[in-house]
Amino acid sequence: MFVLSAIVALFAASASAVPALNTRQTGASCAGLSSGSTDTPAYNFTLTALNTTLPNTNATGAPLVLGWGPAGSSPASSDWVISTYAEWHSNEWPYFSLQSGALYPIPGPDEEGLGAYDYDIASGAAIGFYVLPAESGRDNPEIYCAASRNGNTLLAVNNDADSFSLCQAVPNPYPNNILVWQAKADNSDVYDFSTCYGVQVFLFPYDD
Ligand SMILES: *[C@@H]1O[C@H](CO)[C@@H](O)[C@H](O)[C@H]1NC(C)=O
Numbered sequence: 001m002f003v004l005s006a007i008v009a010l011f012a013a014s015a016s017a018v019p020a021l022n023t024r025q026t027g028a029s030c031a032g033l034s035s036g037s038t039d040t041p042a043y044n045f046t047l048t049a050l051n052t053t054l055p056n057t058n059a060t061g062a063p064l065v066l067g068w069g070p071a072g073s074s075p076a077s078s079d080w081v082i083s084t085y086a087e088w089h090s091n092e093w094p095y096f097s098l099q100s101g102a103l104y105p106i107p108g109p110d111e112e113g114l115g116a117y118d119y120d121i122a123s124g125a126a127i128g129f130y131v132l133p134a135e136s137g138r139d140n141p142e143i144y145c146a147a148s149r150n151g152n153t154l155l156a157v158n159n160d161a162d163s164f165s166l167c168q169a170v171p172n173p174y175p176n177n178i179l180v181w182q183a184k185a186d187n188s189d190v191y192d193f194s195t196c197y198g199v200q201v202f203l204f205p206y207d208d
């Protein structure tokens, strides 16, 4: 902690370094997105994906859920990623909540006592969460925004609502179709880039 604060203080002292930091102040995750965008919508929601280039068979989009992600990078938690319901076939985290730019999948009855917490998403990464025993007071990355556009609400990550794709994951151990930000060819241990197609991700208020 001390080391981290010292590093942050060091960077903050140098004005030119500040824009490169992932700043955490309220609203930063919506910077650059249109007015009406919010990092804390007053409702919980579900997510769907609509194709940007391929034909859509579902006018409201393909429902998205949490499914297993790439094989564990952390011994203490499992990685889950946003997936299509059509390919994952189950929905243990029935809706999402966005608070100050931190995105929280909310556990259903089978996942009681667990929490899903977001982490920083690099270019080319799947939209993932650590699932671990629920912990209050965690400091989660504030990188998501409910972006307002043409009367709809789109999910944005890293101030960008226009660079999501759905990609076929490398089976682990089940096949899955996962949401990726700025999909690229060099993540072939996680997904097959040749299968990726562009989508926008829509929020729909959920009545819990
Ligand atoms: C959103 O979900 C959380 C977790 O279930 C709940 O505590 C909160 O009251 C919900 N918010 C709304 C506006 O329904």
Ligand SMILES: *[C@@H]1O[C@H](CO)[C@@H](O)[C@H](O)[C@H]1NC(C)=O
Pocket (backbone or CB within 6 Å): 049, 050, 051, 054, 055, 056, 057, 058, 059, 060, 061, 062, 197
């Ligand atoms: C988007 O295109 C893919 C590939 O053709 C298709 O599987 C998917 O159902 C489409 N999504 C919607 C919402 O229709």
Ligand SMILES: *[C@@H]1O[C@H](CO)[C@@H](O)[C@H](O)[C@H]1NC(C)=O
Pocket (backbone or CB within 6 Å): 048, 058, 060, 061, 062, 063, 086
């Ligand atoms: C189409 O969207 C509705 C509402 O989100 C959903 O219930 C249904 O399962 C979707 N159908 C397909 C084929 O994805």
